Amino acid sequence: MVTEKEHSLRSSIHVAPLSINKDRSRGASSASRHRRNTSSRSSSQTGTESTSGQSQMTPPATPNGSQEDLSQQIELAQPVFHNFLRAFYPFHPTYAVSDTTVTLPLNEGDVVLVHSVHTNGWADGTLLISGARGWLPTNYCEAYDPESMRNLLKALLNFWDLLRSGVISDSEVFGNQEFMRGIIAGVRYLLEKSNCLTRESHLIQSNEGLRRNRKALLSDLSALVKTAKRLQEYTSSVPPSHADSDEINNTIDEMILKAFKIVTRGVRFLDVLDDDLRTRQQQPIHRLMATVAEEAYNPPTPPADSTSFDGAQHGDPAYDAASRRSSSRSSGSGLSGSQRLDEQTKRQSYKRMETKHPSASSSRPLSSRPSSVHIKRQSISHRLSATIPAAQRQNLVSERLNSSHDTFLSHLGSFIGRLHLQSQSSADLISTVRQSVTAGQDLLKVVEVICAHDNQSAEVLDAARNAMYDRINQLVIAAREIITLSGIEDEDVVMPQQNGRLLMAATSCVKAAGECVAKTKFVIERIGDFEFEPQNEGLGIDIASIGAVTEEESKPSADIIEDSPPEPASRPPPPPLIIPSYEKPLPQVPLASPTPEDNFARLSPTALEPVAENATAEQQMMDSKQEARKSLLPPLPKMTSPLMTQEDYSPSEHSSAHDSEFQASFRSGSIAISNSGTSSTYLSGMRDSEQSMLSQTSTRATTPDISVYVPRTQPSISELSMTGSQSTLADDADDGESKMLEKTYAHELMHNKEGQITGGTLPALVERLTTHDSTPDSIFVSTFYLTFRLFVTPTELAKALVDRFDYVGESPHIAGPVRLRVYNVFKGWLESHWRDLSDHDALSIIQPFATEKLGRVLPGAGKRLLELSQKVSSTDGPLVPRLVSSMGKTSTSIAQYIPADTPLPPTGLSKSQMGALKNWKMGGSNPTILEFDPLELARQLTIKEMTIFCSIMPEELLGSEWTKRSGSNAVNVRAMSTLSTDLSNLVADTILQYDDAKKRAVIIKHWIKIAHKCLELNNYDSLMAIICSLNSSTIIRLKRTWDMVSQKRKDMLKGLQAIVEPDKNYAVLRRRLHDHVPPCLPFVGMYLTDLTFVDAGNAATRQLPGLGDSDGMSVINFDKHTRTAKIIGELQRFQIPYRLAEIAEMQEWLQAQIVRVKSSSENENVQQYYRKSLLLEPRENMHPRPSPINDPTGFSSTQKDKFDIFAWTHSRDRGNNVPATPI
């Protein structure tokens, strides 16, 4: 598994040693803190850095003290947490940095990956262009999230989290190229969105700058892919223990830098594209850019009932900046404007806020916007990231939300549980309601804090929170009324009939809480996580009143008095909902030219004043708190270099300066939807592929004619993929550009923490089945083959495979291996997994595909597929028999358990025994089981059962096939259960055949011995059958007989019984079967129950994590099928025959015995044996059953039971209430 070292967060290259360390428990050691741009990740450094944590973040000191009025400073609110920021002004700290902090110099256009944002406006970020990490002023930056870059940026986050987290071991991550997929898909998305996917596109052809940037982007991507391949080879070739961790770490660092570079290139590419569009002065070429342009010139006016996006948009300083930019751009006076702006800044910064505000409200939209900012931001916002270990998340609001939700649910759960009781005391009811409501209040408080943190979120959450609040209130009201209404005479006051309302109220609480929490989580994702600081405000739910009512209106028990509050309230007042007020002014159309005040307002947001409406008492308190903290939290730096700004920030240069530094261009996305925390797609998509079924089928000699039709020259899959990757390596980047950009459905796939696929759409699953660069996971492949009919029709599957074959054509470099894999999936299906009954329809897709599409590309394969498709209909059973146990452990290892040359154990049958059998066959007397050795009987039983067990097909175990009442195809499973039951009957029959208790005892002893031998043979199925019979009511009641069984045998039986005990979900049996070495015959029933419950307990679909507001897309719950396949695999693991010699005569005799005891009706048998048992040893203790007097139904069994030992045969009559007549 993962070693501790791997668990520790990877220290990064170029990480400026911030004094933030997420691990608060470690002490501070500032020694390493000042090191930056450390390019190696030696282990010693890793250690130092990880211990350099300090519990406080220390952003840089304010560079200037005199320019601003500190008393007016309030912090900059940033309602939306942006994962990426882009500098629109250069920032070159000229002052000496303190020992403990590192500030990042920024150039205009630099893009920064943000890790957290401090309350004072400094952000901890990593500069993409250099990989340096440090503090940077957020007011120099704008949010960066253009639509077409979104996927790439998201992929970079995942990439970063994955490579830096160290949660998954290196070999798992780098064992294949899965982790590269996101970046590649992101680049593809960017190019697709900008209509530049192919070199031939009109845009690329017409713009040299674009062409060059695109080329650079792709060559960087190619470089990253190469590095990743190198790493894969490296990690796979060297045993992990010997792998030079420095070497690997250096490579990882290199890859992170390369990924940064790719994004940087992407940013530049988009800039150039924007410029191109602008210079053309024509209709935007594609829709996306049209949107951008529109927004740039006409910032939208959010409607009153705007969604979170709109809400997020305004009040966002980054948005302000962007809009300002666009307005200055549109005015064409950006240069002078910016100059003026900075002068203005200096001038204005000495002024008081009041001078600014009146003007802000008039025609300058942007300056008015900060007034909407709710200033409750108190601490640091973190990016929701998988890299923060759970232990360190404790104080984060997301964690608080989860824990309070859990508490609420558990209280509600126990409350609902109580409601199911037939009656309960009002005191108990009150206390559980109170607990639930208190927990609900706690949850609401957390939501309040989040609302308070960001007033835009309040709007989003408002409805959900109010709904939850209402539900809780309804619960309180319902509880009160029920207590009030019920006359309290004794303890049992609340009858289940009255619980209906409570139940409904409680259930809707659960539902409302779920919705509210889901919405809140979404908000946290958007605004970033932050430290929890509870507000001490009451929520106005008067829980006390429930108890009070009781006290007032009834004479409650002592309990209730105890619980009741001192002052009774007759009725709770309408609950005041405390929602932080928020103001959301509509942004106005920006003026053509920014005014100084406008700029001032934007650039010095720290000097803003709280808006009066928002200044509640509580807020004022917080303000004062913040003032008190001022000395700790330095204000943001002021713009210090107006001249430089002026030079760099020159929109008029845009059209010409393709190759200069990044162009400042407007980005549409001030709305950042950060989803990085929820999507585990790339993080966990790694899994070591074992030898796959695919390669097994392709390399295995199948039928003789395959060598005829499949040319020898055709490379195997593994060869192909190898040459494929070699050619990629060899390819010149220019030529290989399109190779990077394959179409993919990878984003529609879900993984669990172990990297197993848990869900996905059909195209995504099919894509996974036919990846070009790695052999698919064998478990995945076999699960797919086995279970696909449960989630897709064969025709749909065939179509999806053909689609895959088609769309991979867009990516010629991988088309070869992928198409061959598509062929192999078809081939494997037809050869080994075909079920003509259900699959026949798919032939109408497969055959044309084989002759046309496949035949054109791979003639041999097409011909072979066509042949197979013609054969399957006529042949019964698989053309190529599946390997036994293809699902679980590889079958190859089985040979070692039973080498073929092992001599069969000698049979334990003497001549006389054989003679007895032969005599019986000739019509002589029937030998009893006593005449045979328990071992030999156990062996022959085992052989008999194993033969059936080995013939169980996996299909029989799917979809509860074996439980079908008629027409079940699960013949072998049914045969298993029948044999089991027959064996049990045989045991009972042999025991009950003797009138002499002593003889019966001997038979019992013999069966105990046989059962013991079965255990020695690991035949748990027969063991189960024998134990069941010995423990049946028929046999166990034979007290006189059991008295004659020695204690030793009884103890032996007890031991055997403990093994097959169904208690604790067959804990003992499961433990024994776990890692059991074949040959072994497990108890089949256990698997059948497991399969039934996997089916009953897991839904058919699951949701992809939603993007934005919307629910995620519903995908196939592959996890369910993996579980099913796993259980079937466990069973198949044991489908290996024993090396035991079969004695034909004995088999025949056994069969005859079983046939003898077989009865047409199962129940008849049981009754028959029980009757016999009663005859042999009549009831000793005829204790009377309930008398008619006490039985209000008037039904009496007492008398009948006394005289009629056959009373039990009247069960049905009794059920019908028909008087029973003794036989």
Added chain:
Amino acid sequence: MSARTSQRRDYHIVVLGAGGVGKSCLTAQFVQNVWIESYDPTIEDSYRKQIEVDGRQCMLEILDTAGTEQFTAMRELYMKTGQGFLLVFSITSQSSLSELSELREQIIRIKDDENVPIVIVGNKSDLEEHRVVTRSRAFAVSQSWGNAPYYETSARRRANVDEVFIDLCRQIIRKDNSSAPSYEEELVYGGRERKPHRHHRRRKKKKEGGGCVLL
């Protein structure tokens, strides 16, 4: 709260019924934490659930052998450990109800106790349009079985699921309390000692409408 809460007791509940009546769904719905996405029935705790009944913490260990209905010889082994039994049929299948009486007889035989806690469950109440077992028929069965409570449930909609388990658990607790002095006595006298209590309860239940909870 009272002192009773402190002690937690384990109770063994056995779920029985013909195949296809949806008893596995019923059990899965009950034991499964609805907030967990993936259910693994192969671990020891798969069928354990703690609930609170009358202020007591009860750990229910549920034995549901769904899928092995055809292993008829196994039934009594399953029944042996049970203290209370859920007899599940589908309101859409007449035969699934009649099969219950066999099961009940078998239970009474193996437990040697006519008053073993039983709850009758008519599942699939969401399929009202396919109902073939009338409520009165089910009530008649309930009455003939010593007024064993009858519930109609919908595992699919999670209706009355917890109710049936809690009712059964409550019956077990009552039986436990009344027979507390001596378990042996209980065996010997087949629960005769409890009769007055039971009688009392039945009377009360009649007032409540037969103790049957319907949707």
